[in-house]
Ligand SMILES: Nc1ncnc2c1ncn2[C@@H]1O[C@H](COP(=O)(O)OP(=O)(O)O)[C@@H](O)[C@H]1O
């Protein structure tokens with residue numbers, strides 16, 4: 001697990017919202033984003049560490065996921081928030097698609113089934129957790145807080 005340098009809110013711009021976290025892109029490196037828990041949500045550093053571990057394992061097994069870079073902190077004036085830094089996926093949320101929606105949903109299901117066949121299991125299966133990348137005609141899975149892998153000793157499991 002890599003601990004990366006802390007960053008400031010001025011270093012990033014917001015590019016996506018989820019129910020539990022906000023995604024910021026680094027201004028100095030558009031290929032990287034940071035996932036930061038929303039205020040009031042019980043997402044902790046160990047949950048992001050769990051997501052880092054699961055994302056790294058999925059990537060190693062050849063599943064289409066963003067590359068995981070490490071954990072960092074977003075420094076705010078009064079406090080700091082934990083952040084998971086990963087590769088930026090240049091695409092569109094499957095849930096937001098109108099054209100090619102059925103095609104993207106079938107790619108999303110295929111990718112998940114590949115992961116399940118390798119012993120992974122996820123419960124948060126919203127279409128918002130898949131990003132369609134038009135240039136590559138593929139879906140990249142995101143958001144592994146609720147994922148598990150058979151036989152994997154989890155360090156930061158959310159339900160511990
Ligand atoms: N690596 C990424 N690159 C680009 N957009 C992303 C990336 N990860 C997440 N997103 C976008 O941000 C949204 C929220 O991220 P997500 O990890 O799903 O947070 P939450 O746990 O709040 O659902 C996603 O639905 C997706 O649209």
Ligand SMILES: [Mg+2]
Nearest residue numbers: 018128129143
């Ligand atoms: Mg999500």
